Amino acid sequence: MKKIMTILVLSMSLTLTAQGTYEKGMQKAFGFWSSGKTTEAANLFERISSAEKNNWLPLYYAAQVRVLSSFGLKDETVITANLKAAQKNIDQAFEISNNNAELLVLQALLHTVWVAFDGATYGPKLSGTVYGLYAKAHKIAPNNPRVVYAKAEWEMGGAKFFGKDITPFCKDIQRSLELFATFELETPFHPNWGKERAEQIANDCK
Amino acid sequence: MKKILFILFLVLAGAQTYCQTKINGNVVDVKGNPIVGVNIYLEGTYDGTMSDENGSFEFSTSETGTQKLRCSFISYETKIILKKVSEMKGLKIKLREDVSSLDAVVLAAGTFNAGDNSKVTALKPLDVVTTASALGDPIAAFQTMPGTSTVAEDGRLFVRGGTAEETQIFIDGIRVFTPYAASANNTPTRGRYSPFLFDGMTFSTGGYSAEYGQALSGVLLLNTINTPEQEKTDIGIMSVGGAVGNTQIWCANSLSVNTSYINLKPYLNVFEDRNKWVQPFQVVAGEAVYRRSFSNGLLKLYTAFDSTNFELIQEDINVEEGISFKLKNHNFYLNSSYKGVLSANWSVLAGLSFTAANSAYAISKSEIENKEESIHAKLKFNRFFSNRFQVSFGADYFLTDFDEFYKEEHISEVAYGFQNKFGAVYGEFNVFFSKSLALKGGIRAGYHRFFERLKISPRVSLAYKTAENSQVSLAYGDFYQNPTNAILKFEQDLKTPKSQHYIVNYQYNNDGKILRTELYAKKYLNLVKYDTELPQYNSHYTSNGTGYAKGLDVFWRDNKSIKNVDYWFSYSYLDSQRDFKNYEKKAQPNFVNKHNISLVAKYWLEDWKSQVGLSYNFASGRTYTDPNKQGFLNQKTKAYHSLSLNWAYLISQQKILYFSLNNALGTKNINGYQFANNANDFGQFEKRALRPAADRFFFVGFFWTISEKGTDNQLDKL
DSSP states (O other), rough: EEEEEEEEEHHHHHHHHHHHHHHHHHHHHHHHHHHTOOHHHHHHHHHHHHHOOOOOHHHHHHHHHHHHTTTTTTOOHHHHHHHHHHHHHHHHHHHHHOOOOOHHHHHHHHHHHHHHOOOOHHHHHHHHHHHHHHHHHHHHHHTTTTHHHHHHHHHHHHHHHHHHHOOOHHHHHHHHHHHHHHHHOOSSSSOOOOOHHHOOOOOHOO | OOOHHHHHHHHHHHHTTTTOOEEEEEETTSEEEEEEHHHOTTSSSSSSSEOOSSEEEEEEEEEEEEEEEEEEEETTTTTTEEEEEGGGEEEEEOBBBOOSSTTTTTOTEEEEESSSSSSSSSOOOOOHHTTTTTTTTTTHHHTSSTTTTOTTTOOOOOOOOOOOGGGEEETEEEEEEEOOOOOTTTTTBBBBBGGEEEEEEEEESSSOOOTSOSSSEEEEEEEEOOSSOOOEEEEEEOOOTTEEEEEEETTTTTEEEEEEEOHHHHHHHHHHHHSEEEEEEEEEEEEEEEEEETTEEEEEEEEOOOOOEEEEEEOOOSOOTTTEEEEEEEEEEEEEEEEEOOOSEEEEEEEEEEEEEEEEEETTTTEEEEEEEEEEEEEEEEEEEEEEEEEEEEEEEEEEEEEEEETTTTTEEEEEEEEEEEEEEEEEEEEEEEEEEEEEEEEEEEEEEETEEEEEEEEEEEEEEEEEEEEEEEEEEEOOOOHHOOOOOOOHOOOOOOOEEEEEEEEEEEEEEEEEEEEEEEEEEEEEEESSSSTTTTTTTTEEEEEEEEHHHEEEEEEETTTTEEEEEEEEEEEEEEOBBBBBOOOOTTTHHHTEEEEEEEEEEETTTTEEEEEEEEEEOEEEEESSSSSSEOOOOOOOOEEEEEEEEEEEETEEEEEEEEEETTOOOOEEEESSOOOOTOOOOEEEOOOSSOOOOEEEEEEEEETTOOOOGGGHHH
């Protein structure tokens, strides 16, 4: 009995430490990110992903750090290198979790970096691809607030460009806010961004 | 209980401190400079760190035994060290630069890339449809690149002193046998294939890879789109006809179908041209692409059919009432390819194309009908050793079956033709010694049944990066190409025409600006000669023809310096002489211009949601023989000028209105002269200027894309 207890306690404590390492690691990486240390953050997320073989989240964040830090860059060589690494992360993440709406949104975001960098070159080429990704994400998860908001923001950009009415997309943004309010996270580390930006756009709509 | 707690304490404490091994070392680049930010960790564990500004790193691990230490950093090659953890101390790690990064050297001699995957893009896929003079034809868009000659009445690609037949076109690596649409004399032809099918194009004006044979001067490589983005329906209403297309996507499959009908009759009723049309130009065309992706590969099936007919009476100086010319052409093309990954390092491309072309001509009182059936089968393997070293090899098989029937009043039908079988194998390697030095070498061996000879052609290309934004490339190659169908149908006992290319290229590429200059020399051997005006069944043929071409190509593109303006400028200097066909002696052929200039500019008008563009083309005069004077090809026409304008107006995301006007200034260009067969009463041979059928061409189109709330439009289809 005593022996069984020992083993039981022992194995429990070991799983607890493993859990702890993941959480600690993720928290540390988010810490790096929020203090602007993007290389450190991306590297740490990547290291965590090497230990967490069946978890798409560290790869998702490694890619997200690289994608978001590429917006506004001017050097094509750097953007290409960054996004190449991010694309690798996304591809690996898709291998773990196929048909994942959050990953589709991130993939769309990656293409948007190119459109933002050189709209004349990449806009016509990639806008269809980006739309296709949002449409696919919407099919998979019509009630995911990020999908609803990101799709609406993208479409709103197109409508503004052509001087079209943006009210239908404002409605979508409003809907995303309702979804954000009731959105439940699967784990504390699941994607949970977009609400602030959606609120901002909702304000502009008024 | 106490005992349990004690054991537990021991175990837990042990887990923390027990067996902690320190791993440390230093990361440098090839030159010995420290690299900061390298991600270093034991694979499959949480243990790792990042190198500091001195390239140093240190971390602890509780892992034991042999482990994989992974060192990765953006723009460097990842390195994996397999070692016992206890030996991972004082590691000296050297990372090599990633040669696939954007700032690495490119093998550029002779080549223009148009695609998003290429590092230096001279022409973007969209340029095909937004270049004023191109009217949506990829061929015409590439005519604004240096190294091409302006042969306005022809419309095909003439590369560096070569005839149009010397440039071959490939779709997905598979040969296209009849790439150009049928057209009347003095009316430029167009490529048969719509530009929106392709997302990558490479145009090589010399020194190309051993993968491509049977081309003496150039190759144009077109790659079809792998996966369409969304389901949609396209509708186009044009001043010259209409087009409808639809794309469906299901599971791993997609199917795109397009049909079009072009009829020039309404246009010619409004804008008459110099021809007397009996039956104006009319084309019915349809094409379909089916794609299926497998877990390790992609299958593409492309098929196109078109049927052209027209009849007109063309001016002729020897025949007062003109010469009637009637043509019916049917063309079927099937291109299938499979690209797949065999294992981690092996990939394969297998492809087959089949062409069936049938043309029936009626010229004055004679009738000619010909049938061509051609096959190209290809198999290519690629072995990937690393980013720095790859080898590919493969085999090609070509089969052409050509039959022609000739009928004239009082003469019974004559039939002749040939069957041409040709096989070739090739091997090629690509090696990057560093980010600044790359070499490509290949060899191609072709065997021809007629000539019963093995022809070996070596090709080599070297590139060296001289500074951050500039590089120099060199290339050399031998090229063989069988004589054209026009010759082979009468005579097959000939040597294989050969060309040799020598190329020096300098390229500067920085922040939206590209400067590319290329010096080249080209030698021709074994060109076909004959002793009649045109190749005929009773001509005497030899392989004694020779020729040369040398020149300078300059290309400049800039899309950054002026806001909302993207422009490029091409200049080609070409010095070329030949002694071939029925030439009396070596002379500058009539398809050669010494100087060629193209200027293409596009301006985006934000407020008008419009892109306006212009393209200007200048070419110095071409040679012709004036029988009233001494000598052969003794005169030159006046220089050629053409200014084209276009305007694309985006009504909404899915509706585009497009206008274009070719030769807006209505310059009266002369492509050459035709002289009377017999001298007039004053002993002079009268002449007639060969002018384009119309000086100007006007086009209006409305393009509408219907997709589920989509953003797609047909800007890429114009």
